Amino acid sequence: MSRRLAWVFAIAFLIISIMLFSRIIGYYNSGADGSNLLQTQLLDELDYYPEITWQDNYLFNQYQSVALDLEGRLVEAFFWLNRSFELSKPMKLQDYFDKDQYQKITSLLDYQVGEFEKTHTSFDLVLKHVSLDKSVAVVECINSKTLERITLFPEHPHLFYNTETFTLIMVVIDGKWKVKNWIAEQKTPVTWSKRSGSLSKKLASLEQSRGINYYPAKHPWSLFWDSINVKTLRKDFKLIDSLGFNTIRIFLSEEHFEKGSDLQNLNAFRLLLDIAQETGLQVVPTLFDFPKGFDLKHYTNQLYQLRNIVNIGKSHPALLAWSVKNEPDLDFELHGQEIILQWLKVMIKSIRDLDDRHPITIGWSDRQYLPLLADHIDYFSFHLYKDFSHWEADIESIRSKYNKLIVLEEFGFSTRDGFSNILSKSEKGQYNEINSIITNCQNNNVPFFLWTLHDFEDIPTGIFPNRPWILAKQKHFGLVRTDGSLKKSAELLLVENKKDD
């Protein structure tokens, strides 16, 4: 029996080997470049959306189709150029650069040291010339924003945010626009802009915030934006208002706002702000929930969604502030602290460039990280689920050093704590804990946001470790049970709020 099985395996192995070998031979006989296998995969993941503007001039108006052709080729040329230097090997360069330029670039690739990542996040183009037969064009690119990460030593990446001005001569070779000649004219570091607009009104509102983190009962986390329901939002926001909260914190997941999936969700975001305004609530959106990553290759898509979201929010009366990222310190271990800080700096600057009127914060999971990027944010935010001792003293020390508002952006207590209900906090216990934190916040002038309104029947996979006891706990932080009834803590908050009225 085992002999027969061995024969079967041997024959199967032989057949598979022959098939593989013939495919490889066939592939190379076709004359294709072996590296194309990899390049095809990379093209599929070409997730590149720089901001492109053309200066309005006579040539651009007259030759828009030429300009658009040039734009496509030029943008791809720079994508592949940057990718080539990142990977230290030519990637599709022959398709975009003429022979002389190709040779220069490929020779330079041999000199590369360390790790290198680069992306052009914007192109401001001027069409300077188009030849009679539309085969030659001169394009100037003014102050293209570029991000360049140089890592000579692991753990010590350096990010350079520059503007580059360069002139390109593009010619049609074999039916395609290619870069015939180019010259880098200027490279200037971008200044990390300081805010010029006044924030006093918004910060004053923030100081008065009694907030709550919000997901609807049946559609938390990644299910939220696919299932926006006006009735549910209205009902929940009214309940939030009646419980004495005046602000909500929401989460905009990258998956739902990236290029290609954004339009419907942008409308939903606007709708949510409208309903919040109707109810008298203010909104703090947290951006980039569950981002794809922090490599430079993701930046253009992230900046694209940022532009869309901020341009809607910045003029809406219900918007109170922007929280750039939820608990970025939890990404330190996987991606590296420096990489995360660099990403945060770029995103904060980009929000501020678009919206100078709303404060920006980072929601640190651990308050020890509050001083990070203190010069870049407008107010501090931290979360409190552990280390309850001395938190008031810790933040007082930060406040005295930086003189900035500090917000408790998340805290909460589950009514299902641990393996069984025996170890869980009672609903009354939950209220006592919440009340204690709120009292401390009020005594220390710390605005707060409670986690969260609802208990959840289901939590989408991938949010928390898939352990029954962890999931059980996470499902029961709400003030409202899954059947819609109010927990003790909600009832007491309701009574208190009526008393205050």
Add this chain to the structure above:
Amino acid sequence: MNRLLYIHLLLATLCLLGCESTQEEILRTENLYSADSIVNTQVGQQSVTLSEEQCDNYTIILTGLHGQITLSCEEGKLFLPELIANIAGSYQLLYFDDHRLIEQQELRIKAGKPEGEILTYVGPKTTSFDGTPGTMLTTIITDSLNNMVDDDIALRYRLLGKKGRFDRTEIVDHNYFTKKIFPPYNNDKVLVGLAGPNLYSLELPLEGSSGCAKSAELTLPLLYPLADGRQTFDIEVQNGIDSEGYKVEDGSLITLYLYNSKSSYKAKYTSVFVNGGAKFTVENPPRADIIDLDLYACEQLIASKRDVVFNTAAIEVPHIWLSATELQIGPVLNTLNQVLPNGSPIDLSLVGCEQATLPFIELYDGIARIDLNEIYTSCDYSELVFAINNQSTIIKKPKSNE
């Protein structure tokens, strides 16, 4: 104290005092740029001079449009690999002390002297560039290493055409390419060549940007006005293109001639192209006629219309008294059964009441209504005369019981 050393010591002092690792991280990501520190050199120079301190103390990385490379530096001389030394442009020098970025500096490598063939490209003609009509010629001048040159260059333009020779030397501010716009030459073909010190170009045919249309389309209104010699109508010209198929330059002159076969009627109108089109507002002929239209640009016939029929006045002008004082005229049709255009005037006069001030009356949808109430109370008339397109109709005053 030297600034570099100062920064270096400052950082060291900060850390000795117990700088938190997190703050140190932040410092490292900042761009420590020295705007005034630019290192200039020429293409082909394989070393540049730095201070010995810069040279000895730091790892120097060069970045530009093309990736990053480490440079070696000894005794105040920074060595550039031949490949970099031969590519003009703006680079950055990054000074690292171990993993810490100490300073950034710009390195500018200026292109060499212009040399060799001037690349010349003829732009679209009969178009207007920055408001100046003409043909655009773009030249790209490089050094011997194919670097685009940004210099003031004395360029000699030589044009040879039917009208003789044009030879002029101009100092051009190059800015990587030079743009020159040649004036219209009435479709004259000339050869253009450029030259400069150590520079030459191939001679390229340059067709004068005359703004001359080669063809266009004439459109007349569907309803012809009557031939009364008074009213006007519009003739539109569209799709004016030159011999290369380009839209005709704005402001190019065109002329429209209207004439009949007996040469008893001739009219001439001029207009200019705007966005490839033009409009002529034309008076209609004084009497019924068959008219030909010819459109000329640069003395060339570019479009025509034959046998356009203009009819005389309406053959019948109906009228009806709506009351003893209110008269309706029309609907007034011409011989082609077309309603006369809105605004066609009606001349009105009252026999026996010549001093009266009469209202100005026009046709609307071929109809006009006149209320004579006020007129005849102040003046008693016997007959009423109205005329459209010189065709008069006389009607008697209605009897009071009509």
